[in-house]
Amino acid sequence: LKKLQKKICDEGIVLSDSVLKVDSFINHQMDPKLMFEIGQEFVQRFEGKSITKVLTIESSGIAPAIMAALQLEVPLIFARKKKSLTLKDNVYTSKVYSFTKQEENEITVSKEFLEPNDKVLVIDDFLANGQAALGLIEIIKQANAEVSGIGIVIEKSFQNGGDKLRNLGYQVESLAQVSSLKNGEVQFLSQKLEEVTA
């Protein structure tokens, strides 16, 4: 998505070789029109998948996910993130370790919202080590539902999450693939870079 990559170039702040801050249009302030277009792009990329639900994690995943769900005309579920979980047997849970925050969270989804015949599109804002996506996939599997694919707003291609997921056979669609943040500069995977500068 060209507009997204331009926005990353213009407003993204490279904090280190591995951290890209996009607070002005994704993680804190949001550009609703861009989010709508992101949703639209996901719908196109997963066309024909007969998706019945969209699944994401609070908080930053909610906006792109609801825009996809709106255009797919299916419900959105957002998994809840908790540091400790009060024991409940009516929820699916999995553990997600955040390398950025260096903490483990338990994510949960109520059993009533995922059924064995569901075809679930996973959406998230970032893909780095793949921990969040793998946690969501685990929950979908616990429900015996099907993973239709994984839609990511920004993939850090220099980390191994994308490879992990693709090697597992999942269709991963990342709307921006950042190949490097070295020297304070955002580089995209070559094909995409040409689009940006075209």
Place this chain on the structure above:
Amino acid sequence: LKKLQKKICDEGIVLSDSVLKVDSFINHQMDPKLMFEIGQEFVQRFEGKSITKVLTIESSGIAPAIMAALQLEVPLIFARKKKSLTLKDNVYTSKVYSFTKQEENEITVSKEFLEPNDKVLVIDDFLANGQAALGLIEIIKQANAEVSGIGIVIEKSFQNGGDKLRNLGYQVESLAQVSSLKNGEVQFLSQKLEEVTA
């Protein structure tokens, strides 16, 4: 909003005299089309207010807020909720006590996203004691910006948040006003009830 009230009647679960669970269409699973219509209704109710930004709190406020922001064609900012705050001087902060969770959170908004000439619409999913809305208003005031109004999806009219905010002179628009949850039954303020049963 008639559709919202019907949904509350059909799917809302009354957990106690003060707790209404709407996990199937607002707080965990979301109905994107209903959220779009909620956004549309907010836009109508605050017409002519020249709103420049929408402000909410993560997580459940994000979906209705981004749908309002999309149709208003303005950015959305979501305040972050943290239990403890690492000292930073580039953020506005205020304290929000949650009676439901019995915990105090600090909410923060980066200074760069609110300016003195901003006219800010506050959106949230629930209004009970008004703590969250008052916290957001305090942040808007710290930025010397203007509060254009407060848009709420579900107001518990039997708690005092709505009165507090209206007495302070703010335009509060609640799309469903629940007057009682006694005996496991949802009652709406009379005027609205007629609409539902009409």
